Amino acid sequence: MSALFILIGISLFISLSFLIAFLWANKKGQFDDTYTPAVRMLFDDIKDENKKNNNR
């Protein structure tokens, strides 16, 4: 049964690392702007299109 102690320790460690990851992301402002990044990611295509046009 002692394996259980180790497993619980590991599971706690993993979940704790998720908590820390969340706190870190929150502190770094990952959740401050929930709108602009969604729009921004669509712009990559536009840049490529522009380059193609310029090469022509």
Place this chain on the structure above:
Amino acid sequence: MPSVETTKKIICIHCGESCPNRSIAIGDDYFCCNGCKFVYELLNENNLGSYYKIEDKPGIKVSDKIYDNHFAYLDNEKIIGKLLDFSDASVSKVTLVVPQIHCSSCIWLLENLQKLHEAIISSRVQFLKKEVSITFTHDKLSLRKLIELLASIGYEPQISLDDYEVKTTSKKGSSLIVRIAVAGFCFANIMLFSFPEYLSSDGSLSEDFVDFFGYLNLLLSIPVLFFSATVYFKSAYFGLKQKIINMDVPISLGIAMLYMRSLYEVTTSNGAGYFDSFTGLVFFLLIGKLFQQRTYDSLSFDKDYKSYFPISIIQLKDKIEKIVPITDLLQGDIILVRNNELIPADARLLSSHASIDYSFVTGESEPIEKSYNDKIYAGGKQVGGIVELEVLKNVSQSYITQLWNDANFTETNKKSLTNLATRFSKHFTLAVISIAMFASFIWLLIDPSKAIFVGTSVLIIACPCALALSTPITLGAAQRILGRNKLFFKESDTVEKLASITHIVFDKTGTLTKTKASNISYIGKELTSEQTSYVRSLVHHSTHPLSVKLYDHLQSEKVFAIEQFDEIAGKGICGIIEKSEIKVGSASFCNAEIEIDKSKILESRVHVSIGGSYFGYYKISAQYRENLAQLASVLDEDYTISILSGDNESELATLREIFPEAEAFRFHQSPQDKLVYVRELQDKGEKVLMFGDGLNDAGALKQADIGIAVTEKMSAFSPASDGILAGEKFAEISKYLDFSNRAISIILVSFIISILYNIVGLGFAVMGLLSPLFAAVLMPISSLTVVGFAIIATNMTARKLRI
């Protein structure tokens, strides 16, 4: 040669406004003005043409009236220092508010600024806050040049006195999120580690495991007690200090008891403790708090005069123009104010003539004419040429700004803390404590060893989790529904206060009347449609508010070219169309034959003369919002109504017709008068709801139990208030008041539901049958029922009221 063109609507490819003619064009693309064409060319030259592909006609009409040295104040080191977020030897970073940001194209363009100027390193947009952060090398591009660049493409940042004051970067919301994260993490793990205990009720679990899980749970609950739950302890402590038993008192009592009992059970190996209930309780309660804290990123409820006063002004000292921060202005200083600039302090006019637009202050959009030696109050905007003024009072001592020196604005928490839940919790707490003592006493007689167990059980099970959740959830849901209907509250508690209102005070100008629209009628010799088109073509060239209104009102297909256009400040505009001279403006300017006693005119008149002969005038009067009379008759049933106005009595008859039952009509009210009036009502025991729109209502809005600012454009200025209402929804306020009353009934019903659960729980507790498993099941079930009921009932009520 005057050109006449029958125009189909040609739309400017940049800004989407209609073009007066086809004269400004590149290929088949037409523009309404040279400003738009310039931006189009600039963007295309720099490979930024995608701007026009992301959204259709995304541009902002560039006003070409910006002076060359409009941003000269940005050369002042002191001001630069205040505006920059960060600056080192070569790189600076600045965050600017750009109200014009409105679509994806805006984001794209503003994030590709580096293509426009090599010195810009990067730029990031925060769309909801309408902010752009720009990093640039300041050796190659000064802040002034950067902002001029932004202004030239239509994105002129809004820089106000607020930016000059200390920047506050407080983040209230995030700490609650962190508390919830910690509580949720601990709650979930404790639940997991509690399962073995639940599943082996017969005691088959070995002693080692019981101890191990017990101590593990104890360890995990420590951060919940000392970090997540501290908000409740603090709030209960402050409440008790002010001799108020708020809802957080029984909550704190319950969770403290839960914790101590669990601690005792685990350390003495007497059981598994209630750590799961404890952490779950804190977790759910904090979620309720989060639900209550709905914030609107794009709205600001705390604007005061600083948000729209300029940072600096041109001071004239020994005939040398010098830019100084307005906070440094002293009495007796001479200042220069240019077109569309704001007068920052009460002053005396030294120039011969000025026309001042007080729309920010009073909501009245038409400029007021002033002449030499007149006193001009702060807050007005000069329309027309440059004027010279002598400062009479410091900025903070001026007519408008002194409102903020009122005791009202320095006091915090002046609004009463006693809400429904607080009143209720007083009785609740006393009842629970007496039940606990009584039960312990009875058990002392039956079985003394169980007396403490029963007493603590009562306090634990009575912890009003569901009760505490019902208020924030209902109010939070109501706040969201009202938000969808364009009544935005700063705090959800306002919904509850709304239900207790007895007296409603309206400001007239801009609140009861529309800021933009007006009633326009023509009186005089009839104009042919040709002549009407002349007038319309002429007023199109003027930015005077009356011209704009007239232009929107008049219908004509044709647009005429104008020769020798001239605008004479304070008088009118003139020009030559098809060889006849057209004059539009004041009576004397147009040679009106009738002498008119100015004091008797209630509305604005715009006179017209064509070819030297006088024709007549357009009567422009303020237009009241739709369905006001209907609204008034509904409100009259339950509320007393007062109307305050800074104007003269001219509208009294109309107002009396709309509001036949109103208690008071007060005219010539200064900002201070309005505040005092509201305070007098409150002294009589009235709960006052105030509707206002301008800076002159700011004092009254703050003093009132609830102050709601009415605005036509959400992004536009609105004074500090508890709520912001879109002008178009003004006639709906009776529904919103009704809705708030029903929300209170919903809270009462959910109180009863949670009390029923409590009675069941208390029954078990008093009989000494409370087990950790029972507590862990009852608590979430009762909370979920109450939360579900509150949300469903609130939404159904909203649907029933059709809001």
